[in-house]
Amino acid sequence: MTECVECGADVALHDDLEVGEIVDCTTCGAELEVVDTAPPVLERAPELEEDWGE
Amino acid sequence: MTECVECGADVALHDDLEVGEIVDCTTCGAELEVVDTAPPVLERAPELEEDWGE
Amino acid sequence: MGVNSLDDVGTDAETVTASIIGGSGFTGGELLRLLASHPSIELVEVTSRSKAGKSVGSVHPPLRGTDLRFTEPADLESVDVLFAATPHGVSMGQIDEFFDVADTVVDLSADFRLEREAQYDEWYDGHDAPEYLEKSEYALPEINRENLEGADLIAGGGCNATATILGLYPLFEHDILDGDEQIVVDVKVGSSEGGAGGGEASSHPERSGVVRPYAPTGHRHEAEIEQFLGTSVSFTCHAVDMIRGASATSHVFPSGPVSKGDLWQAYRGEYEDEPFVRMAAGGSGVYRYPEPKAIAGTNMAEVGFELDPSNKRVVVFSAIDNMMKGSAGQAVHAANIALGLEETAGLEFTGLHPVGAP
Amino acid sequence: MGVNSLDDVGTDAETVTASIIGGSGFTGGELLRLLASHPSIELVEVTSRSKAGKSVGSVHPPLRGTDLRFTEPADLESVDVLFAATPHGVSMGQIDEFFDVADTVVDLSADFRLEREAQYDEWYDGHDAPEYLEKSEYALPEINRENLEGADLIAGGGCNATATILGLYPLFEHDILDGDEQIVVDVKVGSSEGGAGGGEASSHPERSGVVRPYAPTGHRHEAEIEQFLGTSVSFTCHAVDMIRGASATSHVFPSGPVSKGDLWQAYRGEYEDEPFVRMAAGGSGVYRYPEPKAIAGTNMAEVGFELDPSNKRVVVFSAIDNMMKGSAGQAVHAANIALGLEETAGLEFTGLHPVGAP
Amino acid sequence: MGVNSLDDVGTDAETVTASIIGGSGFTGGELLRLLASHPSIELVEVTSRSKAGKSVGSVHPPLRGTDLRFTEPADLESVDVLFAATPHGVSMGQIDEFFDVADTVVDLSADFRLEREAQYDEWYDGHDAPEYLEKSEYALPEINRENLEGADLIAGGGCNATATILGLYPLFEHDILDGDEQIVVDVKVGSSEGGAGGGEASSHPERSGVVRPYAPTGHRHEAEIEQFLGTSVSFTCHAVDMIRGASATSHVFPSGPVSKGDLWQAYRGEYEDEPFVRMAAGGSGVYRYPEPKAIAGTNMAEVGFELDPSNKRVVVFSAIDNMMKGSAGQAVHAANIALGLEETAGLEFTGLHPVGAP
C-alpha cells in the first residue's frame, strides 16, 4: 500500500509494477506515475490540459 | 445543370469542376462523382459501408 | 424592451383581420406566433376563458413584452378569418356563432375533417352540425390545393394523418399502390400532441424517455387517412421523448416490381414544386432520412423512402412538426390559399441546427 | 469509503471464477457490474487495452472506490468462464486463445450466433473460425434453455433480435403464425446500442431528441430472427432519445381468426414460468404495454399485444434493456444455466420508478 | 412470470415487520422497492387512498407481477416499524395513530426535522404536535448516527438539505469554515422532487429541457441546513432536465488559507469509513466531480471540491439521488441503524453505467 500524493489515501498496487506506469487513485481519481518500484513511489502524473470546449 | 443519377433532379454545379470531385445532390443527398467535365457527367460515388453500431 | 413584433404589424388596406379561439393552448399559441408576424394578416383578438385578461406572454413566454391580452370568446368582434384551436367537439357546437364572427373559419380540430356524418358515428361520438361537412375543405394543400381557394370552412388535418398521407400519397397517385396491399404505419410522436392540459401520464417523470405504445390500434386518424388514400391502414402510435414532432414509418408491399427510379419519379412528381415538402432518402452524413429534428419549428414536411428488395417492401418515412405542418402551420398555409395571399407568407422560418428534443 | 461490493466477494469452494475481455465498453461494463456482485462468481480480471492499469471506476463511475484495475488481454490467467464483450470480428479471430484461458466462453458479439458459414457470407464479411459455429449455443434461455446446460461456447443474442424473437416466438409455437405471413418489425433503440465509441452522429447535440431511421432495411439482426423463427421479417430500426432500451413493435397478420384468449394462451403458455419475461397487455394506469422505462436496468423483458380486428392484425410489443436482457444480462443468465448455478443469480435487481430516459 | 421478489421474502424469526403509508407516491414507491427486497424486513402493508385495492405494480411498473395490493391507511395492522411518505402536514396530524401501529416511526416529510416549534412557525405554517419535536432524530447517519440507535421517531432529511449538508459538514467539523463566511448554495434538481402529483409546470412539454429557477430565495430546506451547520446559507434551486438527482454546488470563502491537502484531510476524515459517501474531486476521464448520473438509483452520495485560489474560494460539489439518499434510502439506512440491523442492508445496488437522465 502506497499513499496517494493528492489525497493521502492508500493506493492498492499490483505486484509487477513498472516505472513510468500510470495508475489512478481509486479515492480521488488523480493520475499517478510510478517513479520507483522498490518500494513504490508515486508522483502526480503530468496533467493533460483539458479543453472544456469553451 | 446536370441530372442526378439517383433521383433525376437537376444538380447545380460550379464552373471550375474537376474530374474526381465529389458533389452531393441537393434533392436526394446522393454523393456523386464527377467523371467528366465537358459536359459534366456524374456517377454515383462508391458508398462507404456504414456501421450502424449494431 | 423586447422585439415587440406583435405591436409592429401594419394595418394597411390589404391586410386581412384574424382572431383565434383557444389561444392559450399549444396549437393556438402557434397560431398566435404565426399570425403575429404574418405580413398580410392583422391579429385582432385571441381568446382564453381561463386566462382572459392576462397577457399572451404570461402563457407563451417568447411573446413576453407584447401588449396583447386574452379575451373571452363571447367578446369576439367581426374579423375576416377566425381560427379555432379548441378541443374536438367545441367547433361543431358553435360553428354558427363562428360564422357570425367571420366569413372564413379555419378549424384545427377533427370536427370538420370527415365527409360524412356516418364517419363521425363510427370513429367519434357523432356530429352536431353535419350540414357543414360537405362544405368544409381539408387543409392539406398538397392533396387539396385547388379546393382551398375561396373556401369558407377549412378543416385542419390531424397531425399523424398529415404525416401519413404525405408519405403515402405519391405511391397511390403513381400507381405503385392500388389500395389492396397491406400497409403498416408505425408512428412516433412528441408530447405536445396531447395539448397543454397535463395529467399524470404526461408528467415529466412519467413521460420522459418513453417509447410508449398509445393508441396501439383503432386510432381516430385512421378515418382521415382512409378517406384520402381510399384504403385502410394498420396504424399504431408510440409516444417518444420529444416535444414537437410526428414521424410516420409506413411499411408497404407493392404487388409489382418497383425500382428506386420509380419511387423518385413518384415523389419528385408530386412534391418537386411544393414549397413545404422536402425529400430525404439516403445520402450521406448524420441526417439521411426524414426526422423531426430537421424540421422542428418549421412548416416543412420531410418525406423519403428506402427499398427492401428481399422483402418486396418499400419503407416510407415522413416527418413533420405536429404544431406546424401538423396543425397551426398547415392552417395558416391553407388560409393563405383560401384568402388569396402569398402561399408561404408567415411560414418562412427555416429551422435550427443543432436543436435538441425539439 | 463506498460500498466496495467488488472487494467483498467471497472465494469459497463453490465459486466459479470469471474474467471479462472488453471491460471498458458498455456491455463489458455491465458484465463487470453483474459479476462483481454475483453470489457464485468471483471476478478475476477485466481487460482493456486502452485503459490498462486504470481502475474500473475511472471508466464506470458507479464502481468508483473499488480496487480492481483493467489488465491487458494478453495477461489473462486461467479461469472457469471467459466473457468477451468485444466488437464483431474479434472473438472469431481469437477463439482458440479464449479456450486456452477458460473451458467456457460466453461471447456477446455476433460472431457465433449464426449456424452456418454461408449466413456469415451473406450478412457479414465471412467467418474466420466456422468450425465453431455448430458448437455454439444461442444464449436466449426462453428459446434454447435445454441446450445451454453444459455448453462450452455461448453466443449472446443481438439486442434487437432478442426483443423481436421474444415478441414473436409464442405466435409461432402456438400456430398463430406459420411463417407465410407478412411480418413488419419496427424497432426503437437507445444510444447505448452503439457502444462507447462516440462519433459525430452519436454526439449529444445531434443525437438528442431524435426519431432517426437507421438501418432502414437490411439490418443484420434479421439473420438471427430468421434463423429462430424460420421466416424472414421486414425489419426497420429507429434511434430515439433514450440511452438503454430496445422496443420492438411487430405487426403481424394471422391467416386465421385469433381471439385475445388465444393470444393470452400462447404468451402465458410460453412465458408463465420464465423468470425474466413479464406480460403487459392493456390494463390501466400510465404503463399499459411493454416499454423500456419499466424494465430499465433489469434483465426483465416485457411482452404484450393488442388485437386490431378491423385490419386482422395483431400488434406485438416487446421491450428490453439492450445492456441487460439484450446483452450482458442474457449472457449471465445463460452462463448461470451452463454452469449449473442458480438461474437468476446476480440478476435480481427489479428496476426503478420513476426513471428518466433510462 | 416475473421475478416476484416480494413474494419470496422469508419470514424467519429475526425479521422485522414494516408498513408504508403513502406507497403510491414517488418516495413511497422507493420504500416499497427497497423494503420488498430487504433481507431483514418483511413488508406487510402499503397504503394508498386513491389506489386502494390495486396491485402495487399497476402504479410502479417494475413491481408488476407481485401480489401485493394497496390498502387504506385506516386498515393498518400492527408492525414493528411504520414508514410515512406523505406530504408535509399529514404526519404531524396523525403521529399518535402512527405510534398506535408501530413502536418505531420513520417519517419522510419535513414534519419532524426541525427541533423547535418556532422554526415551524417561521418556515412552515406552525406545528400540530410540537411535543414530538425533541424526541425525533434526523435520519442522516453521517451527522447523527449515534442518536439513531434505538430511536423511536426518525425524521428523513430534505433532499436538497441532505446534499448541501453532506457537502459542507466536513468544512465545519475541520474548522475550515466557522460560520461567519458567506456561503452560496446553488442547487439543481430533477422532476421527481415534486412528487407524483403532476400539474402544468411539471408537464413534459413545459418541464423538459429546463434550467428553471424555482425557489430562488427562501427555500424551506434552509432551516434544516442552518440547524445542522449552525449558519445560514444563501440558497437557490433550479429545476433541470433529469428525473432523479439533487446536485448542490456550494461556493465558500474560508477566511484563512486552505490547501487541497487540508480539504482532503477534512473530507477523508469525515467520510472514509462511511458506506454511502464517496469522493470525486478531479482525476481523469468523463466523470471527475460528483454528479447525479454516477449515483442514480443508489443510496450513495458523491462529494468533492475544487480550489479557486484567485478568488480564495472553495467550490464544493455534492450529488445524491433525491429518491434514495435524499429520502427513501436515507430512511431505510436510518431504520437499519435504529433497529440494529446491518447498516447497508437493502441498499447495496451500485448503479448503472451508462444511464440517461436518470
Add this chain to the structure above:
Amino acid sequence: MGVNSLDDVGTDAETVTASIIGGSGFTGGELLRLLASHPSIELVEVTSRSKAGKSVGSVHPPLRGTDLRFTEPADLESVDVLFAATPHGVSMGQIDEFFDVADTVVDLSADFRLEREAQYDEWYDGHDAPEYLEKSEYALPEINRENLEGADLIAGGGCNATATILGLYPLFEHDILDGDEQIVVDVKVGSSEGGAGGGEASSHPERSGVVRPYAPTGHRHEAEIEQFLGTSVSFTCHAVDMIRGASATSHVFPSGPVSKGDLWQAYRGEYEDEPFVRMAAGGSGVYRYPEPKAIAGTNMAEVGFELDPSNKRVVVFSAIDNMMKGSAGQAVHAANIALGLEETAGLEFTGLHPVGAP
C-alpha cells in the same frame, strides 16, 4: 421543393456582401442561417475544409435543398464583411488574410475579445497579433453600442461571459455593486457550447441527463467578465441536459440596502430600450424567471432577479441561447450596427412554445 430562401436573396444596390469561415461548425451554421435570410446581406461564400464541395444542407439539415456549397478558405473572394467562426487561435494567425478579403471582420472566437496581450498570456497561450487588440470592439451592443458603429474588427463575446455581463452590468452602472463585493456566478450550459467536434464526454450516452461540473474554477470567460465589470467573479460552469442555452445565476451581496424598486430601476434603466433584452422577475405562471427555453433559437436575452433579504443577497438570473445572443446572433447584431443596417435585421425570430431541450 423546399423554401429555398438562400436562393431568393435579392442583390440590389444596398446589399452588403458577406462570407463565413468555418460554416460547417455550430456557430458558423447559425451565421449561415441568419445571413441567408438577412434582408440586407447577401451571403457569398461559406467555407469548410473538411466538407468543401458538399452542399450546406448536407451538414445543416434545415438548409437542405439550397444550392450553396462549402468552399475552401483559400478560395474566398472579396466581400464587404467576413465572419469567422473558427476555433480559438485560428483568427489571430490569419487576421491579415481576413482583412485582405474584407474591410470588416467579425470574429466569433476569443482571439480579439481581450484588450491587452498580457491578458492572453495569463488566460490563454499568448497572442500572435497583439497589434489588433486595441482596434477590436467587443460585439455586445448593450455595453458597447457606440463603439461598434463603423468598427473594422469586431470580437464576438463568449457565451457564458455574455450571459453573466448582461445579468450584472446594471448593478454596476447603477451603483448597487461597486466591485468590492463577493460575486458568485453559477452557470449551466448546453452541449452545443462544445462545438460540432464530438468526443467521448459529449457522446449521447455520457452527456445525457447530466449535471456535470466542468471548468469548476479558472474558466477563461472570467477574463472577459472582469474586463467589462471591473471586478473578478467566482465562476463555475455546469453542463446540463440541453443543446442550446447558457443560464447564469449570479449571487451578489450589495453592501448597502437594496429594494426591489432599486433593482427594477437599474434593470429597466439599462434595458428598456434594448431590442434584445427582456425582463422576467417573478410574475405568475410556469415561466417566472429567465430560462433558456423561453428564448431558444432567438437573439433575445432574458434577465431577472430576486431579493433575499435574510441573506442580504440579490440573485440575478440571465439566460441566452449560446448559439444566438451568445455568438452568431450577437455577431450579426454587431455587424448590423457596424455597417449601418437596421439593428434588428435578420434577428426577428421570436421563438417557440412549447419547445423541448432546445
